[in-house]
Structures are given as structure tokens and as C-alpha cells.
Amino acid sequence: MSVEEHKRLKRLTASSINGYEALSVYLKYIEENVISSLEKWTHMENDYVMEALEREYTMLNLGLRALRINIPGFAFHKALKARKVLVAIFQSIVDKRRNERKEKLLPGQKAKDMMDSLIDAEDENERKLGDDEIIDIMLMYLNAGHESSGHITMWATYFLQGHPKIFRKAKEEQEEILRRRPPTQKGLKLEEVRKMEYLSKVIDETMRLITIAVIVFREAKSDVNINGYLIPKGWKALVWFRSIHLDPEIYPNPKEFNPDRWNEVHKAGEFLPFGVGTRLCPGNDLAKLEISVFLHHFLLNYEMEQLNPKSPVRFLPHTRPMDNCLARIKKSSVV
Ligand code: HEM
Incomplete structure (x- = not known):
């Protein structure tokens, strides 16, 4: 994809998941999903549709990192x-949306979410995106967005559960939000999420310690000199974020989970969980919103009991407990 095409598609898609209006639209869906999932988990119920989708994403993800050997049995x-299964599922979603829009969307009415923006998008020659292009973009977004946020949510829950003092402090902040809420208000508001200062530090600390996106690849467009090292034009460079996030000179005692280290402001370049530059993650605000909403409800009402608390952790391709953090979610015993 050309640089120009990348810029155009990013502009088109990023606007539908950024800013007050877009995030408010998603907040409602996220909260409904969080509440119903937590409730289901306490009864050990599964969402079979989501699980089936999850299985396909996982296959797709594993294959992205595998050798290109297209023989049965290989990743x-x-x-x-x-991918074929996912494309078929997404095709039915695009069809459904196109039909709904024919029936419901009035001429000139504003696009609502990313799929609407993609359906409406036109280039300078008034060419619209085809279904295959829309599906490609949706798949890429879901692939980029679901595992990263899911892992960080899991790790934040794990760290909170393992640090009772931090858990209590984070829970008090959430209780305070409920106390200040007008009795008629139903559900979270974006303003409330923005007031979750301590929770935001918990999430940043989780993202630092876990650094779910381990590397990004870049190509030097010209000779670059970094601290006396020359990266010649055309060389591929690999940015290893863990070396920054676990640098003891920037983060003393770097392996300790300590949200209070975020009481100090860090310099540019010292914290890059969402990457940097033109490829910066467009889902950064949405990801923090998803994680905050989950932790809000978890802290207020639930506890997690790991089935294998001593499970070893593996660090590649992502940091995760070897048992995938098998756990029981219970209603909290202390109210
Ligand atoms: C905690 C959650 C997340 C983390 C840590 C994360 C991290 C990253 C990182 C490091 C990159 C690469 C940036 C680079 O190359 O410099 C990236 C790219 C991307 N992310 Fe995220 N991400 C998260 C959640 C999301 C979500 C929720 C979405 C969308 C719904 C999303 C969509 C994307 C897309 C589309 C790209 C490619 C951007 C481009 O190539 O211009 N991410 N993300």
C-alpha cells in the first residue's frame, strides 16, 4: 500500500474511533458487553459465538507470524x-448494514460508526470502497484491536488482584465516581472515565510492564545517526519497546508493578505502548476506554481467582501466563 493510500485510509477510519462523539457511541456498547460478560463468567457460562470468532482470530494471528507454507496442518x-471463515461472517455483516441503511438512513444523515464511514467513503474520483476492501479493513482493525486490549485488560486484572492495596485504592476511586453520580443517571459517561486518574495510572503501568506490542519495523529513508550509530538509508530497523519500558534508568525497579510511578510526568519517547509517528495506533483512546470500563465494573463488583496462580509466564510473541490465565470470576465477598 502506498504512503498516500495508508494516510487516506487512516484518516478515514481513525476518525470513527476517536474524539468525544465517536467514543460516546462505543461507550454504551462496551459497557453493555462488559456487564453481561462478567455476569456470564460468574456462572461459568460461555458465549459460543464470540468463542468461535476468537478461535478464528487466533488462527489468523498465529499464521501471520508463521512461515508461508500453504500445506494442510501448517499454521x-x-x-x-x-480468514475465509471470517470474511464470510463479515460479508453477512456488511450486507445487513447496507440493507439497514437503505431502510433507515435518511439522505444526508451523518455516518455513525466505522462501517458507515467506510461505506460512505469516496476518493477524489468518487470511487467507493468495495465490500472486499471494507472487509479487509475491518479484519485488520479487529485483529489489531482485540487481542492487544484483551491482553492488557487481563494483565491489569491480574496485577490488581495480586496487589490488594492498589486494588483498594483503585476501587475507592470507582466508588467515589458512583457516589458523585446523579441518581437518575444510568451507565458510565465519558466525563466519568476521564476522571479515573488512578485507574489510568494502573493501565499505563500495565502497558509499560507488559509491552504487548513488542516490536515495530521501520525502514531508514535516509542515513540516520542515533547516539553515534549509523543506520544507513534503506536498512530495516526494529524498534524493541521493552528495552525502553524496562530501562532501570527511566523506570527504577522496572519489574515492580507500581502505578504511583506515573505521578511523575515522563519525557517524550519514554513510553510508547501505542507506537509513534505516522503509524501510531489509531485505537489508543478506544483501547483505554475499553479497559477502563471493564476495570470499573470488575473493581466494583468482582474478584478473580486464578486456577494456577503459579503458572509460568512466557514472553513471546506476547507476555502471557502459560495457562492463558485460567481463572474463576466471582462476585466480591465484601460490599
Ligand atoms: C492496549 C491496546 C493496544 C495496544 C497496546 C496497541 C498498540 C499498537 C502499536 C504498538 C501499533 C503499531 C504502531 C507503530 O507501528 O508504530 C498499533 C497499530 C495499530 N493499531 Fe493498535 N493497539 C491497541 C489497541 C488497538 C485498538 C483497540 C485498535 C482499533 C480498534 C487498534 C488498531 C490499530 C491499527 C489499525 C494499527 C495500524 C496503524 C497503522 O499502520 O497506521 N489498536 N497498535
Whole structure:
């Protein structure tokens, strides 16, 4: 994809998941999903549709990092098959949306979410995106967005549960939000999420310690000199974020989970969980919103009991407990 095409698609898609209006639209869906999922988990109920989708994403993801061997049994082959299943699911969603819009959307009415923006988008020659292009973009967004936020949510829950003092402090902040809420208000407001200062530090600390996006790749467009090292034009460079996030000179005692280290402001370049530059993650605000909403409800009403608390952790391709953090979610015993 050309640089120009990347810029155009990013502009088009990023606006539908950024800013007050867009995030307010998503907040309602996120909260409904969080509440119903937490409730289901306490009864050990599963959402089979979501689980089936999750299986396909996982296959796709594993194949992205595998050798391109398209023979049955190999990860790449399984990923291609998973992609076909996902494309079929997404095609039915795009069809449904196009039909709904025919019936409901009045001429000139503003687009609502990313799919609407993609359906409406036109280039300078008035060419619209085809279904295959829309599906490609949706798949890319879901792939980029679901595992990263899911892992950080899981780790934040894990750290909170393992640090009772931090848990209590974070819970008090959430209780304060409820106390200040007008009795008639139903559900979270974006203003409330923005007041979750301590929770935001918990999330930043989780993202620092876990650094879910381990690396990004770049190419030097010209000779670059960094601290006396020359990266010649055309060389591929690999940015290893963990070396920044676990640098003891920037973060003393870097392996300690300590949200209070965020009481100090850090310099530019010292915290890059969402990358940097033109490729900066467009889902950064949405991701923090999703994680905050989950932790709000978790802290207020639930506890997590790991089934294998001593499970070893593996660090590649992502930091995760070897048992995938098998746990029981229970209603909290102390109210
Ligand atoms: C905690 C959650 C997340 C983390 C840590 C994360 C991190 C990152 C990082 C490091 C990059 C690469 C930036 C670079 O190359 O410099 C990236 C790219 C991207 N992320 Fe995220 N992300 C998260 C959630 C999301 C969400 C929720 C979405 C969308 C719904 C999303 C969509 C994307 C997309 C589309 C790109 C590619 C951007 C481009 O190439 O211009 N991410 N993300």
C-alpha cells in the first residue's frame, strides 16, 4: 500500500474511533458487553459465538507470524482457512448494514460508526470502497484491536488482584465516581472515565510492564545517526519497546508493578505502548476506554481467582501466563 493510500485510509477510519462523539457511541456498547460478560463468567457460562470468532482470530494471528507454507496442518494454511471463515461472517455483516441503511438512513444523515464511514467513503474520483476492501479493513482493525486490549485488560486484572492495596485504592476511586453520580443517571459517561486518574495510572503501568506490542519495523529513508550509530538509508530497523519500558534508568525497579510511578510526568519517547509517528495506533483512546470500563465494573463488583496462580509466564510473541490465565470470576465477598 502506498504512503498516500495508508494516510487516506487512516484518516478515514481513525476518525470513527476517536474524539468525544465517536467514543460516546462505543461507550454504551462496551459497557453493555462488559456487564453481561462478567455476569456470564460468574456462572461459568460461555458465549459460543464470540468463542468461535476468537478461535478464528487466533488462527489468523498465529499464521501471520508463521512461515508461508500453504500445506494442510501448517499454521499459514490454517490462517488462510480462518480468514475465509471470517470474511464470510463479515460479508453477512456488511450486507445487513447496507440493507439497514437503505431502510433507515435518511439522505444526508451523518455516518455513525466505522462501517458507515467506510461505506460512505469516496476518493477524489468518487470511487467507493468495495465490500472486499471494507472487509479487509475491518479484519485488520479487529485483529489489531482485540487481542492487544484483551491482553492488557487481563494483565491489569491480574496485577490488581495480586496487589490488594492498589486494588483498594483503585476501587475507592470507582466508588467515589458512583457516589458523585446523579441518581437518575444510568451507565458510565465519558466525563466519568476521564476522571479515573488512578485507574489510568494502573493501565499505563500495565502497558509499560507488559509491552504487548513488542516490536515495530521501520525502514531508514535516509542515513540516520542515533547516539553515534549509523543506520544507513534503506536498512530495516526494529524498534524493541521493552528495552525502553524496562530501562532501570527511566523506570527504577522496572519489574515492580507500581502505578504511583506515573505521578511523575515522563519525557517524550519514554513510553510508547501505542507506537509513534505516522503509524501510531489509531485505537489508543478506544483501547483505554475499553479497559477502563471493564476495570470499573470488575473493581466494583468482582474478584478473580486464578486456577494456577503459579503458572509460568512466557514472553513471546506476547507476555502471557502459560495457562492463558485460567481463572474463576466471582462476585466480591465484601460490599
Ligand atoms: C492496549 C491496546 C493496544 C495496544 C497496546 C496497541 C498498540 C499498537 C502499536 C504498538 C501499533 C503499531 C504502531 C507503530 O507501528 O508504530 C498499533 C497499530 C495499530 N493499531 Fe493498535 N493497539 C491497541 C489497541 C488497538 C485498538 C483497540 C485498535 C482499533 C480498534 C487498534 C488498531 C490499530 C491499527 C489499525 C494499527 C495500524 C496503524 C497503522 O499502520 O497506521 N489498536 N497498535
